[in-house]
Amino acid sequence: MGKDKKNKVLMSGNEAIAEGALQAGCLFYAGYPITPQNELIGYMSVHMFEKNGVFIQAESEIAAINMVYGASAAGVRAMTSSSSPGISLKQEGISYIAGAELPAVIVNIMRAGPGLGNIWPAQSDYFQATRGGGNGEYRCIVLAPASVQESFDLMSTSFGLADKYRIPVIVLGDGMLGQMMEPVQLPVASCQLPGKTKKPWALTGCKGREQNIVKSFYMREGDLEKFNLKLQGKYAQIMKNEQEYEEVDTKDAMIILVAYGSMARIAKSAVKFLSGKGIKAGLIRPITLWPFPVKAFQPRNRNICYLAVEMSYGQMVEDVKLAVCGKAKVAFLGRSGGGIPTEEEIINKAKTLSPKA
Amino acid sequence: MGKDKKNKVLMSGNEAIAEGALQAGCLFYAGYPITPQNELIGYMSVHMFEKNGVFIQAESEIAAINMVYGASAAGVRAMTSSSSPGISLKQEGISYIAGAELPAVIVNIMRAGPGLGNIWPAQSDYFQATRGGGNGEYRCIVLAPASVQESFDLMSTSFGLADKYRIPVIVLGDGMLGQMMEPVQLPVASCQLPGKTKKPWALTGCKGREQNIVKSFYMREGDLEKFNLKLQGKYAQIMKNEQEYEEVDTKDAMIILVAYGSMARIAKSAVKFLSGKGIKAGLIRPITLWPFPVKAFQPRNRNICYLAVEMSYGQMVEDVKLAVCGKAKVAFLGRSGGGIPTEEEIINKAKTLSPKA
Amino acid sequence: MTEKIIIAGSGGQGIMLLGKVLAEAAMFEGKFVTWLPAYGAEVRGGTAHCMVIISDEEIGSPYIDKADTLIIMNKPSLNRFSGRLKKGAVMITNSSLVTPEDKRLKAIGYPFTGLAVKLGNVKVANMVALGCYLAHKKTVGISSVLAIIKKMAPAGRSDLVKINQGAVDMGVNLSNG
Amino acid sequence: MTEKIIIAGSGGQGIMLLGKVLAEAAMFEGKFVTWLPAYGAEVRGGTAHCMVIISDEEIGSPYIDKADTLIIMNKPSLNRFSGRLKKGAVMITNSSLVTPEDKRLKAIGYPFTGLAVKLGNVKVANMVALGCYLAHKKTVGISSVLAIIKKMAPAGRSDLVKINQGAVDMGVNLSNG
Amino acid sequence: MDKIYAHPKSLRDLPTHYCPGCGHGIAHRIIAEVVDELGIREKIIAVAPVGCAVIAYDYWDFDCSEAAHGRALAVATAIKRVRRDNIVFTYQGDGDLAAIGTNETIHADNRGENLTVVFINNGVYGMTGGQMAPTSLLSQKTATTVKGRDAQIHGFPLKISEMLALLPGVKYIERTSLHSPQEIIKTKRAVKQAFSNQIEGLGFSLVEILSPCPTYWGMAPRAALDWVRDVVIKEFPLGRIK
Amino acid sequence: MDKIYAHPKSLRDLPTHYCPGCGHGIAHRIIAEVVDELGIREKIIAVAPVGCAVIAYDYWDFDCSEAAHGRALAVATAIKRVRRDNIVFTYQGDGDLAAIGTNETIHADNRGENLTVVFINNGVYGMTGGQMAPTSLLSQKTATTVKGRDAQIHGFPLKISEMLALLPGVKYIERTSLHSPQEIIKTKRAVKQAFSNQIEGLGFSLVEILSPCPTYWGMAPRAALDWVRDVVIKEFPLGRIK
Amino acid sequence: MPKITINRDKCKGCLLCISVCPKKLISVETSLNAKGLSPVKFKDNGECLGCAQCAIICPDCCIEVYK
Amino acid sequence: MPKITINRDKCKGCLLCISVCPKKLISVETSLNAKGLSPVKFKDNGECLGCAQCAIICPDCCIEVYK
Numbered sequence A, B: 001m002g003k004d005k006k007n008k009v010l011m012s013g014n015e016a017i018a019e020g021a022l023q024a025g026c027l028f029y030a031g032y033p034i035t036p037q038n039e040l041i042g043y044m045s046v047h048m049f050e051k052n053g054v055f056i057q058a059e060s061e062i063a064a065i066n067m068v069y070g071a072s073a074a075g076v077r078a079m080t081s082s083s084s085p086g087i088s089l090k091q092e093g094i095s096y097i098a099g100a101e102l103p104a105v106i107v108n109i110m111r112a113g114p115g116l117g118n119i120w121p122a123q124s125d126y127f128q129a130t131r132g133g134g135n136g137e138y139r140c141i142v143l144a145p146a147s148v149q150e151s152f153d154l155m156s157t158s159f160g161l162a163d164k165y166r167i168p169v170i171v172l173g174d175g176m177l178g179q180m181m182e183p184v185q186l187p188v189a190s191c192q193l194p195g196k197t198k199k200p201w202a203l204t205g206c207k208g209r210e211q212n213i214v215k216s217f218y219m220r221e222g223d224l225e226k227f228n229l230k231l232q233g234k235y236a237q238i239m240k241n242e243q244e245y246e247e248v249d250t251k252d253a254m255i256i257l258v259a260y261g262s263m264a265r266i267a268k269s270a271v272k273f274l275s276g277k278g279i280k281a282g283l284i285r286p287i288t289l290w291p292f293p294v295k296a297f298q299p300r301n302r303n304i305c306y307l308a309v310e311m312s313y314g315q316m317v318e319d320v321k322l323a324v325c326g327k328a329k330v331a332f333l334g335r336s337g338g339g340i341p342t343e344e345e346i347i348n349k350a351k352t353l354s355p356k357a
Numbered sequence C, D: 001m002t003e004k005i006i007i008a009g010s011g012g013q014g015i016m017l018l019g020k021v022l023a024e025a026a027m028f029e030g031k032f033v034t035w036l037p038a039y040g041a042e043v044r045g046g047t048a049h050c051m052v053i054i055s056d057e058e059i060g061s062p063y064i065d066k067a068d069t070l071i072i073m074n075k076p077s078l079n080r081f082s083g084r085l086k087k088g089a090v091m092i093t094n095s096s097l098v099t100p101e102d103k104r105l106k107a108i109g110y111p112f113t114g115l116a117v118k119l120g121n122v123k124v125a126n127m128v129a130l131g132c133y134l135a136h137k138k139t140v141g142i143s144s145v146l147a148i149i150k151k152m153a154p155a156g157r158s159d160l161v162k163i164n165q166g167a168v169d170m171g172v173n174l175s176n177g
Numbered sequence E, F: 001m002d003k004i005y006a007h008p009k010s011l012r013d014l015p016t017h018y019c020p021g022c023g024h025g026i027a028h029r030i031i032a033e034v035v036d037e038l039g040i041r042e043k044i045i046a047v048a049p050v051g052c053a054v055i056a057y058d059y060w061d062f063d064c065s066e067a068a069h070g071r072a073l074a075v076a077t078a079i080k081r082v083r084r085d086n087i088v089f090t091y092q093g094d095g096d097l098a099a100i101g102t103n104e105t106i107h108a109d110n111r112g113e114n115l116t117v118v119f120i121n122n123g124v125y126g127m128t129g130g131q132m133a134p135t136s137l138l139s140q141k142t143a144t145t146v147k148g149r150d151a152q153i154h155g156f157p158l159k160i161s162e163m164l165a166l167l168p169g170v171k172y173i174e175r176t177s178l179h180s181p182q183e184i185i186k187t188k189r190a191v192k193q194a195f196s197n198q199i200e201g202l203g204f205s206l207v208e209i210l211s212p213c214p215t216y217w218g219m220a221p222r223a224a225l226d227w228v229r230d231v232v233i234k235e236f237p238l239g240r241i242k
Numbered sequence G, H: 001m002p003k004i005t006i007n008r009d010k011c012k013g014c015l016l017c018i019s020v021c022p023k024k025l026i027s028v029e030t031s032l033n034a035k036g037l038s039p040v041k042f043k044d045n046g047e048c049l050g051c052a053q054c055a056i057i058c059p060d061c062c063i064e065v066y067k
């Protein structure tokens, strides 16, 4: 951040996501209001027209995600946003987008559940985002910004990845991130603008070429399995190439916190505090939740302990366990339903875990 | 099965589920047609009226799950059924049912995806069923029958568990199980009939008591977290008490197949074949997918190998890995998109894994 | 003993019923049995098939990769399923509509459709074929099949019972006679 | 330096704006800053609050459990937030509408609303409070705040700029004078 | 001295979370009065929406269910079908009933479910901060139509009651308003009719109530009521629709 | 010798998967002919439904998108909004358009999207085995109404076209039938009108086509057409609705 | 003589009652209530008609009417 | 003289063409086509009107008409 005052704007996470999308060349947005992401749809409703893009307040989240399907099929960068209950409703649509291999960006500013729950921040839709809450064998790339600046920056990454792999990308934030304001440096340095990726598959009318079909249905025996294998190949590629994470002081750490999004901010404060107390603590902050950054968990000292910290009762921790695979201790601290593990709680838990030495 | 011819009826899995539900005292069904579970809704449309129950062909899967919410809120045993894309649409509704602590049974006769995919059998909605495809921190009990008889039998189990814990129960079958016919012994021996569980929380009109409210919304700070902790307590209870599985020849086995539902039938054939060839093979067949039967994976010989076999590219295998936690080898064989691992493929894979001895 | 049969033909030929009668008879005899239909959009355009497995032991997959017997009632079915026959296994064909050209296939052909027309109802071709099958593979007893036909018929339709039972008998006698 | 401020009052009092002006000024000075509003149905019924953190270092949670300063503009806000103050920390109160009874609380009270009315616009009570706050905690410079007020005003509304800046000045001078 | 206007029994004596001058409070009271007058408090089951009225169950003192946003009529259909002797109604906003819930609304009506619906048309999404509702007026400024609703882009104000009236399953539809005591009395009469119809088993009845949202109309409460009287009813004429 | 009735260019010369006598085949051909005649094959983008016509894209030789069951009009809305120069239409069954998709249908219409809809009303869910559709006739026997549709339980045949006609965003709605060559010619005229409207930017146009499903009506193809002529059009009268 | 009572602490000061009282008997209080809002008060000068217009329009059910 | 051609292998034998031909020039074939169905055939006896009724109603687009 530093002292560079130029081009900095105080923005909320929701606004930064919207602005980031617009600067990344998003030309279609459809959404339905829901707290805590209303500033996002609000921002889009004003600024999309300035870009000559299309903004639609849809009649429902389901209509919105299927509109995104349509706009993307027609070849433009398209997105929707919502919060947890609304994202649940989009699951079939997301599955179709994955099945039709369409690029699309879906923003989930998570709130606490289950059901209507409340509007407070939470990270309880991790499983849904990373393992597909919809039907069938598909994945979405899942990105988790931890600051307003990163919320802005990751939008161009999202659209870039979506186009590159023809895959739905989920940006997973939470109510705190969506609502809070921070300074943001605009515009993004290297913007993966559209046009880089050609879209010969898009529906544009068949002038001068064969018919294009966008679909997820495979009628003939064997075809769907073949297609599924193709998808799996793509996913393997993404797992290999696209893991992103931030590491803080992990080198000599005996206790490594693992946290993403808003939660990671608090975990980082805790790490600083612990280090100050002479406890060798570090942090792994997954930026891609799928592919999960298993790379970051390459074998370390067997005596170290990972402490997954979540605004949930333990979802990402499963990925940590799967990555560590019994080769180190994995502990967990979490709260949900609007509760957020505090810096103090993290510090206390970490203290009980760090090997006496 | 044996030689007892009495009361045996040749039924499809879909019909057996419907009949099982009716015999378990289900008095409300709402559904929307989708292959391969149409015989289920068809059966209900005919036979529910004979029981003076309510059958509604809903305008959509979403309406259906919310009708189930309503009927259950009013105190009757209620269910819906669908197949994968339709189940995706029900995710918000299931989350609400979990959040309102309502008993309900949801049948998913899985088909291959993603998107429209096709109507062939698959097991690719395991993650969705076991980890909640909907928003928030909730669980459903998930039961996976492997035969038509068991499809029938588990319906009374399902309604019993749903009432006992006030929780949604998912019965997870696949197109093969739903479509195939086998002999079924009627009626079920010990039927967990309704009426056993009192429902003082049900909406019946407030005559002679305080107002009842069925809801998942918690407005005041702290209340939702408290409620979430209560749910977690319930889930811990269920994990402790309700794990169900079948074990075949696991005692001395050096290779243990893990498979559920239709897949387990084929795996069982493979185990028989392998044993015949002198390879010490066994099978763990989870009947409850959540709670996953971790009990069945208590420490064994470190040299054994678990082989998870699925009609998917690897979903249940994560639960196997989490249960085994690095203490034994875990291998995987899977096909999806309509492809089903054959007995031969399983045998070949198992042979490559079984320790040479 | 495990017997895996694929039965295939066109929509109106009573393919599913043929399979169900066989399966019911097996159940009647206390055997393990599975019956698996083709389903869904596959059925459009008029082809139909089902798979029946009868065994003394618990049955694994109801799906048949390689069949012990094929019962083929029309030409498209031959093309689709002839590759599914185990080596040296038997194929029963409805020679009114189809005759395998590939001489390596061990086919037992009779004009089931023609014979059914003679019996006065083209729809019982399936039962003639069933009888023919039973004469070759004694998977279940003829008497069980006859009893099942009676059981499955709608009340008061003894005419249906009679013609169907007659068709089975005719099928049985084709190769016996 | 890290300063955590909770600002609370009723809907029409410009609570959010107070926080934003402060946050913008901090950003203008190159500081790290976060601003977190109360949101959603919480806002119904007329209470409003926001949380501002200003620091020389990266900021963890924007949520404030224990505040270095409270700015309390009405009575319900006092009840809700008085427990959130760090031991010995300062509370700035709008004595036109609220005066803490608990004598242990270290409260600096001035009648911001009353003073704003005197300035000719009840709505600038928030800026008077901001000035008062800045006089006590020099988290950001007064000049930065005045610049931000100018920047944030709609074009052509120099009247607004003037009265708001005047209100800040008045607030600054309350305790200075 | 007689109390001639008393707090209805079915309404708890609590402060509500609604903004000053919000029509929801009036509508809640009307329902409570009707429930008292018909003596059905112990039989009634309400289905509350997701919208500003989400916690209506905290104010009414009778059995209530929450429903997911837009699904109130699916929930109510099931409750009524399994409990024929209870009186079941939904209370829904315009977003709930006429946007996300359009499908459930139309098909419950078309099935002729013996239900009562109180439909609060305030032309805006109150709960989420004043976005456009299907019923927002042309050129109405909302959080998502800052330049005003434009038919070309956002479509027209949706007259769902008129559409529903076409369905043979529907018994009674009336549009009323809260803009004056006189209209409130008419509204109450209509609500009573809608409940009486259910008691008599006559089928689906709906009352659409034009209701002010002073907060997101950006008006003082009185001005909001005048706006209903002078402007809203031009687009949404009052009276019996079926 | 001139070919006076030829296979349209926009329709592939392939056997279809439809049952003998199914109306979908006729409707596909009509659309292909209109597309050819209007010379818009290279501009057109079709949105196919989930229903028996799910693979319509295999038959038409122009750009096509699948849409999830019921969501064709959401998909089409977006395509048209981002590609104003293309001609976009949906082809939907009665389950797709008037059951699960009711909400998308009504709101796309209400927004007055400049789209064309071909709505195949065959009174049944063909794809899934002949269950009741919203448009099934009273006392019609289906897989889920074995004793016939009963208004008390299953509701009434839904006249969604009449409902849609109320919406100001809708330009043109006509109901036609396939029961004779004459009616087929009228249907084609209507479909052409619906496309021409879009080309001229006039707004939402829908043609509801009464179409036979011999398989799930349990009738021979000819009998099914006679049934349309003698029975179905009594409930669903032909002609211009708007 | 008819009169009304106003539940001061529930009153949100929306002023709707004021706008409908034919006798202008209701006015804003200067002191705030527990909610921190300015409630309204009734002037019991014997002119009240007991017409209940005020009660009927009150969104917060603050007013009861006696006759 | 007008006439029609029938794509025998695409024909599904629905018989709709037969039902509309004013001259009764179309009839069922006894032999089956590739699909295993009984297609229809045209009697080219010079009576064909080229009215295309048969082609218009054919759901499988099997018929072309020449004049």
Ligand SMILES: Cc1ncc(C[n+]2csc(CCOP(=O)(O)OP(=O)(O)O)c2C)c(N)n1
Pocket: A032, A033, A034, A035, A061, A085, A086, A089, E049, E050, E051, E052, E053, E069, E092, E093, E094, E095, E096, E097, E120, E122, E124, E125, E126, E127, E128, E133
């Ligand atoms: C599935 C889902 N989508 C969106 C929301 C957010 N939401 C809550 S209420 C509401 C609309 C409120 O408008 P209306 O129904 O008109 O009620 P009002 O608040 O105006 O009374 C919305 C969009 C939600 N809770 N759930």
Ligand SMILES: Cc1ncc(C[n+]2csc(CCOP(=O)(O)OP(=O)(O)O)c2C)c(N)n1
Pocket: B032, B033, B034, B035, B061, B085, B086, B089, F049, F050, F051, F052, F053, F069, F092, F093, F094, F095, F096, F097, F120, F122, F124, F125, F126, F127, F128, F133
């Ligand atoms: C979400 C979802 N629900 C249900 C289905 C199953 N389904 C496929 S088509 C169809 C209805 C078909 O009826 P209709 O739209 O009338 O078309 P038709 O086949 O009659 O032409 C249904 C219910 C599905 N594919 N997806």
Ligand code: SF4
Pocket: D044, E017, E018, E019, E021, E022, E023, E024, E052, E122, E126, E127, E212, E213, E214, E215, E216
């Ligand atoms: S936002 Fe509008 S509808 Fe909601 S409580 Fe306030 S005034 Fe009422």
Ligand code: SF4
Pocket: C044, F017, F018, F019, F021, F022, F023, F024, F052, F122, F126, F127, F212, F213, F214, F215, F216
């Ligand atoms: S089932 Fe009906 S609609 Fe579907 S192809 Fe067959 S006849 Fe046509």
Ligand code: SF4
Pocket: G003, G004, G020, G021, G022, G023, G024, G025, G026, G047, G048, G049, G050, G051, G052, G053, G054, G055, G065
């Ligand atoms: S009852 Fe009538 S006259 Fe009396 S205060 Fe109320 S409105 Fe005024």
Ligand code: SF4
Pocket: E021, G006, G010, G011, G012, G013, G014, G015, G016, G017, G018, G039, G040, G057, G058, G059, G060, G061, G062, G063
């Ligand atoms: S109408 Fe009610 S809430 Fe409004 S000012 Fe009058 S008494 Fe107070």
Ligand code: SF4
Pocket: H003, H004, H020, H021, H022, H023, H024, H025, H026, H047, H048, H049, H050, H051, H052, H053, H054, H055, H065
């Ligand atoms: S063109 Fe007319 S006359 Fe000739 S075969 Fe066809 S329907 Fe008959």
Ligand code: SF4
Pocket: F021, H006, H010, H011, H012, H013, H014, H015, H016, H017, H018, H039, H040, H057, H058, H059, H060, H061, H062, H063
């Ligand atoms: S109408 Fe077409 S498909 Fe039907 S019988 Fe005639 S040629 Fe064959």
Ligand SMILES: [Mg+2]
Pocket: E093, E094, E095, E120, E121, E122, E123, E124, E125, E126, E133
């Ligand atoms: Mg509203």
Ligand SMILES: [Mg+2]
Pocket: F093, F094, F095, F120, F121, F122, F123, F124, F125, F126, F133
């Ligand atoms: Mg249909």
